[in-house]
Amino acid sequence: MTTTVTSTLSVTLPTADGGTRRYELAPAREWPRPAAPFQSRKAYAAAHVIPAVSADNTPGAAATLDWDRTLAFRHELWSYGLGIADAMDTAQRGMGLDWAATRELIRRVGAEARSVAASGRGATAGLSVRDLVACGAGTDQLELADVPTGPEGVRRVFDAYRVQLATVEDAGPKAILMASRALAKAASGPDDYLRVYSALLGEAREPVILHWLGAMFDPALKGYWGSEDIATATGTFLDLIRGHADKIDGVKVSLLDAEHEKALRAALPDGIRLYTGDDFNYPELIAGDGERHSDALLGIFAAIYPAASAALQAFDAGKPAEARAALDATRELGLHIFSAPTFYYKTGIAFLAWLDGHQPGFQMVGGLQSGRSMLHLARIFELADRAGLLLDPAVAAARMAGFLSVNGVAQ
Numbered sequence: 001m002t003t004t005v006t007s008t009l010s011v012t013l014p015t016a017d018g019g020t021r022r023y024e025l026a027p028a029r030e031w032p033r034p035a036a037p038f039q040s041r042k043a044y045a046a047a048h049v050i051p052a053v054s055a056d057n058t059p060g061a062a063a064t065l066d067w068d069r070t071l072a073f074r075h076e077l078w079s080y081g082l083g084i085a086d087a088m089d090t091a092q093r094g095m096g097l098d099w100a101a102t103r104e105l106i107r108r109v110g111a112e113a114r115s116v117a118a119s120g121r122g123a124t125a126g127l128s129v130r131d132l133v134a135c136g137a138g139t140d141q142l143e144l145a146d147v148p149t150g151p152e153g154v155r156r157v158f159d160a161y162r163v164q165l166a167t168v169e170d171a172g173p174k175a176i177l178m179a180s181r182a183l184a185k186a187a188s189g190p191d192d193y194l195r196v197y198s199a200l201l202g203e204a205r206e207p208v209i210l211h212w213l214g215a216m217f218d219p220a221l222k223g224y225w226g227s228e229d230i231a232t233a234t235g236t237f238l239d240l241i242r243g244h245a246d247k248i249d250g251v252k253v254s255l256l257d258a259e260h261e262k263a264l265r266a267a268l269p270d271g272i273r274l275y276t277g278d279d280f281n282y283p284e285l286i287a288g289d290g291e292r293h294s295d296a297l298l299g300i301f302a303a304i305y306p307a308a309s310a311a312l313q314a315f316d317a318g319k320p321a322e323a324r325a326a327l328d329a330t331r332e333l334g335l336h337i338f339s340a341p342t343f344y345y346k347t348g349i350a351f352l353a354w355l356d357g358h359q360p361g362f363q364m365v366g367g368l369q370s371g372r373s374m375l376h377l378a379r380i381f382e383l384a385d386r387a388g389l390l391l392d393p394a395v396a397a398a399r400m401a402g403f404l405s406v407n408g409v410a411q
Contacts, residue, residue, distance in 0.1 A: 009397045013378045014409050025397055029388030031306035032313065034081040034123045037131075040315045041286060041293065042273065043308065044083040044134055045301035046090035047074055048349050049097060049105065050359040063092075063101035063365040070105070071112050073358050078116055078132060080309035081123035082301060084109065085176065087136040087168075089217060090299040090346055094181065096366025099141035103167055106135045110171030134174035134209060134297070137164035139182045144220075153186025158196050162203065169205050174249065176209040176297075181220040190226030190236040197240050207249035209275065209297070212237060214255040216342045230260060238267055245269045252277045252297045256342075261285060265292050279338040279345070283327035286311070287320060303337060303349045304330040304389060333383040336376075344371035348380050352389070355381060355396040362403065374407055 009025040050073065051057045055064035074084050086109050087093060087102050097105075113132040116124050124132065139160035147153045157180055168175040177200060187193055201208070215222040225233035241248055251268070253261055254277030262285070265274040275297035276285045285294040301308045307330050314323035337348035347368055354362040362369055381390075381400050390396040401411045 009393050011381070011397050011401050012404065012409060012411050013382065014374055014404065016375060020409060023382060023385075025385050025390065025393045026388065028391065028393050031080075031310055031388070031391075033079055034309060034313050034316075036125060037123060037127055038081050038312045038316055041295055041312050042083070042275075043081075043296040043301060043312060044085035044275065044298075045077050045305055045308070046085040046088045046297065046299040047077060047302050048346060048353065049091045049101075049365065050350075050353070051363050051365045053361045053363060055365075057363050057365055058367050059096075061366070063097050065101060065105070065365070066359070067108060069359050071108060073353065074109060074112065074133075075116075076358065077302070077305055078124055079122075080305050081312065082305055082309060083131060084113075084133045085136075085297050086133055086173070088176065088178070088211075088299075089136075089213065089343075090302060090349060091136075092346055092365055092368060093136060093138060093178070094140055094218065095343070095346065096364065096368055101365075102136075102140070106168055106171050106173065109133055109135070110168075110173050114172055129172040130174040130206070133172075134176050135168045135171070136176045136178040136211070137161060137168045137208075138178035139164070139180040142182045144181055144185060147182045147186055149186050150188060153182070154192050154196060157183045157186055158199060161196065161200055165200060165204065165208075174206070174209065175204065176211050176252065178211045179213040179218070179221050179224055181218065184221050184224055187226060190232075193225050193236060194240055198244060201240075201244040201247040204247050207247050209249050210237075210241070210251045211277075212251065212253050212255065213277070216256060216340070217254055218343060230255070230257075234260070234264060238264075241272065242269060245272060248272050250275050250295065254278065256280050256338075258285060261294065262289070262292075265294060279334050280331075282334065283324055283331055286327060287324045299345060299349060300330070300334040300337065303352050303384075304333065304387070306391070307387060307389060330387050330389070333380070333387055333389070336379055336383055339376075344368070347371040348377070351377050351380055352384055355384070355399055356389075356391050357395050362399075374404070374409070378404070 050069040250273030252275040258281035276294035279300040311323040311326035
């Protein structure tokens with residue numbers, strides 16, 4: 001009689017006390033791709049960018065992307081039914097991705113989305129370019145140090161926004177009006193925000209997404225909408241929305257405050273979506289309370305996209321408990337990737353993409369791969385494995401072992 005022995009994959013991980021422990025990986029999990037577009041929720045995954053391995057990926061260097069790999073990852077997300085939120089903070093806007101590279105990214109992903117829309121089938125059947133991709137329009141072609149406070153600075157901010165809004169709309173994606181560091185510096189109060197955004201919405205050809213990014217993601221955005229008091233800032237935000245509801249598809253709010261999001265969601269005019277940007281509380285916000293739910297525009301969805309897709313398929317199938325369980329199973333991973341300092345979450349998303357074979361090396365534009373410690377990255381590996389998100393455990397284990405070995409953790 002012959003007995004078949006299945007070998008177990010394992011990796012030696014570092015521990016906080018300076019020691020090590022042996023970790024055994026779970027078997028690979030199969031995740032189904034949807035057969036049709038989602039109906040009950042709209043979801044965009046905020047995707048990262050993949051640099052060329054031979055590029056000067058150091059702080060301050062111009063970004064040089066591996067376009068084939070960057071676009072292939074977007075096709076992977078589309079295959080699971082998710083839209084792409086591109087040229088956003090997850091793609092390292094303001095943290096390594098300069099405007100020249102951003103502009104090219106917007107043009108390329110717009111062209112790629114047109115091709116997918118034209119030949120759409122299965123998860124993308126019948127979807128428009130705007131369904132498939134939304135891109136950030138901001139003001140980061142401005143040098144922040146050169147932007148004065150007061151009216152002249154506000155004028156420069158508006159002009160910069162106009163250029164980027166036109167770039168996105170010419171390329172075809174839905175536009176996301178991103179929060180602007182330059183406007184946060186130049187504005188003297190809420191009226192400046194209302195003037196800039198009202199003028200931009202008046203010029204927009206189609207409804208846009210408004211983006212409110214909290215200071216935990218970018219400290220330079222402290223006091224956005226003209227006040228550090230969130231209730232006061234929310235009042236200004238709602239005044240803008242109510243005055244231009246016909247030009248707003250939805251709002252993305254990234255304040256990591258579930259109760260605030262629920263209250264804002266209830267206050268929005270009919271027809272305007274709230275795309276949660278809460279990478280801590282997304283399971284409960286997307287599931288909703290039986291009366292209202294949030295849609296999604298999330299960086300964490302780029303890391304957990306197979307599980308996110310499974311949850312959205314379950315919502316469509318009328319299985320909310322199954323959907324919520326699928327999202328809850330990823331929550332610990334999300335909390336870890338987005339732990340303080342939260343603005344380095346991008347490093348964890350790129351690391352997981354590398355473990356899953358989506359990029360040839362663990363590099364990021366601007367050298368941001370150094371933004372997290374070995375212990376932090378080892379924990380991502382473990383939590384992703386527990387959630388079934390290491391899609392090829394053998395590849396992930398080999399890469400993790402090699403990474404740890406060259407960093408002094410003997411295997």
